[in-house]
Amino acid sequence: MLLSVENVTKVFGRNTAVDNVAFSVDKPAFVGIIGRSGAGKSTFLRMVNRLTDATAGAIHFDGRDVLSLKGAEKRAWQSDCAMIFQQFNLVPRMDVVSNVLHGTLNRHSALATMFNLYPTSDIHRAIDILERLGIAEQAAKRAEALSGGQQQRVAIARALMQDPKIILADEPIASLDPMNAQVVMDALRRIHEEDGRMVVANLHTLDTARRYCDRVIGMREGRIVFDGTPEQLTTGVARDIYGADASFSEASTSTSIDALDANARAMMEEVEVL
Ligand SMILES: Nc1ncnc2c1ncn2[C@@H]1O[C@H](COP(=O)(O)OP(=O)(O)OP(=O)(O)O)[C@@H](O)[C@H]1O
Ligand SMILES: [Mg+2]
DSSP states (O other): EEEEEEEEEEEEEEEEEEEEEEEEEEEEEEEEOOTTTTHHHHHHHHHHSSSSSSSSSEEEEEEEEGGGOOOHHHHHHHHEEEEEEOOOOOTTTHHHHHHGGGGGGGGGGGGHHHHOOOOOOHHHHHHHHHHHHTOOTTTTTBBSSSOHHHHHHHHHHHHHHTTTTTEEEEEETTOOOHHHHHHHHHHHHHHHHHHEEEEEEEOOOHHHHHHHOEEEEEETEEEEEEEEEEGOOOOOHHHHTTTTOOOGGGGGGGOOOOHHHHHHHHHHHHHHHH
16 A cells, blocks of 8 residues: 555544544545534645644555654655645745745754855746746746746645655645646646656535545545545546535536636526526
């Protein structure tokens, strides 16, 4: 097994945010995690990355006992396990290349980093990665001057600078319009296919999970309630995962342009009825 998650639990006070989660993945797949707000998706990813300590359970990745790593080994894991966030987490006033070079932070001394003294080879590599993501012409701009989709691609570039084995993405497209969402998901998928890096992405829409993932895990109230292929993720199953009532509609969990159009049409029809 490449990744095995064994009965992982996270308790906050009296609230069990992640409840006995277990699954395994035998090759570097593109895995999506879906579920309504509060289901435990972010908490789970944060445990994998060791941003949060698990209350119980074990995680193994490629022979490493992730949850028991300490010190330098834990930092090495965090470098192999890059994280991407909904809000990009860039330094807004800093230029794009410097933001990307931050991905090598744990390899350099604090002093060198403070004075922006990066090896030329790293700078070239950063530009190459930006090129690959189609944003090299933005390299000298401040991060805050870029569109959301461009900023998220900078965040992906920063992640790639770490040369990670696995990329964890927590709702990477939740703040983006449908067009930019597609560009960012396409970039992640391409990185997965071309480099063989595993991706685990928390996604808030069904259509994105269906379109980009090899495997989808559905969480509800901290537990896994679905684990299967996109084909197995039928509307009925989705209704189960989201715990939705009769008003549940695919469009309400969709970012696609088609679905937005459908929503707009539905609204227009309502207006006409009124
Ligand atoms: N630091 C924390 N302290 C206390 N409770 C927390 C903390 N972080 C998360 N929780 C709780 O754990 C549960 C799961 O939260 P989590 O953020 O993992 O859900 P999520 O599936 O990522 O939701 P969303 O879709 O809104 O991002 C929630 O009940 C939340 O209130
Ligand atoms: Mg979350």
